[in-house]
Amino acid sequence: MQVLITIVSLGVFCLLAEIFNLRKLLVPVTVIGLLAILGISLNLWAIDPSMDEKYASMIAVDSFSNAFSSLFIILTIFLVALSGDFYKENQTKISDFIAIKVFLLSGAVAMVSFANLSMFFLGIEVLSIALYVLAASRRLDVKSNEAGMKYFLMGSFASGIILFGICLIYGATGYFDLAAIKDLSSGAGLPIWFPIGITLMIIGMLFKIAAAPFHFWAPDVYEGSPAMTTATMSTLAKVVAMAALYKILSSMTSSLTPTFEMVIVVVSILSMTIGNIMALRQDNVKRMLAFSGISHAGFMLMAILSLSTAASTLLYYTAAYALAGIASFAVIIYITRNKDNEATANFNGLGKTNPLLAAVLTASLLSMAGIPIFSGFFAKFMLFTDTIKSGYLFLVIIGVINSIISVGYYFKLILAMYTKEAAEEKQAVPFVYYFVAVVSILLNILIGIHPSLVTNLLN
């Protein structure tokens, strides 16, 4: 609760900073503020490790929500740190961009700490509306307009479906409160509206996490949006939506029916396969990462199959994926900042002109592909172990095959960096890109070497 309040007040402060002409100080001050909020959130564990508090039955702070909130805050710190240089040309609007990012974080935190469906709906809308604005934020660029428009149409369509789901659940149970709904859902005699409502909510959430067959908007939107927004969508927004989907399912139903598990298996296989196969033939890096994100969504959906035990695995997987994503996007934002496209050719010879950035990008791609010592490998390992335990061996086999396919397109980019000749000279890189890229990849390797750092949080 304190976390949510402080995030919102930080957002208001960002808007006020514009009035007092604090634009130069804004990014450092916001980063410090977010670090302080991270401190508050981590401190909650020190005070009471088994926290389980409810505030007016709207917000529930437990270790699940606190762990995911901390992850979101860390990701936002990186994204805000990068924005200072990224919006250099739009100096007059910087406080708007930063404030939108901070409010987006408040929506994200609300989406994992809700105890009432109205809080969940408000959280998802705060997050989505902030992202619509960010996607269309380069208003003179037709591509950004198109991305914003497509994202808006798909996003509000999905919100409508989620709202209908919430409405049917309310109709069936008479409550918005999650605990009350869970009590009722285990008993018999609920009207047919209840399963329909849950199904509609899940369809809407699958739209938001861009899992096949609801993924068609993602590549276009990721490609057209400004690189900074793509970074936000593919790391923060995807992780938030996944965590929220997990929380909805685990806190509203006591167990999944076999039919429903079959649907999740099919969606997971489709997402992994479509994402990987389409990514193989992309030349645009952002588009490639969009398809890679679709396939990762498929992997994350496996966590839902072992619903009662997989929370820490999901946290670990999302942390590994998002940190690798931030590291790779720090490099991509730097490389493509003055280009009008994101073709792989822009990365030619990066290994010679800028070995450090090339090494970070290589490491983050290897982590996404699931190569050991990077946490992506251990994340997949834990996920596959959980899935085998719940009896879906064939799903794991398909997952392994897909991991091997994914190495193909990640290596295409790595080969371009190390074997092709550079087209341009080495340029001075602002320090913040190095800082964000190196720190996030080091965090990634750190949780790879000590997985217990993350997994212990939820046990």
Next chain:
Amino acid sequence: MNNILNEIGIENYIFLSVLLFCIGVFGVLYRRNAIIVFMSIEIMLNAVNLLFVAFSTYHQDAEGQVFVFFSMAVAAAEVAVGLAILVSVYRNLGSIDIDNLKNLKG
């Protein structure tokens, strides 16, 4: 109020809302004018609001009506952003036909 609900039956309210919702869905999927697509999204949201109010009376519980206020506020904010995007699309392309948005392909 309750008597009317008993006489008509909650099922009929659900059928009406589902019908309106489907009109909205098909509007989003088949119409190409962005304004009409926006209106279809509004129809979807308002169909849900109608059902919320009906369920609220059915359960004799005010929470559902409060939720309608939330969802109306959210819908207003959403449409404000959507119209802003629409204006910048119109300035760049000179049209609001969403079939013209075809630059991104791969």
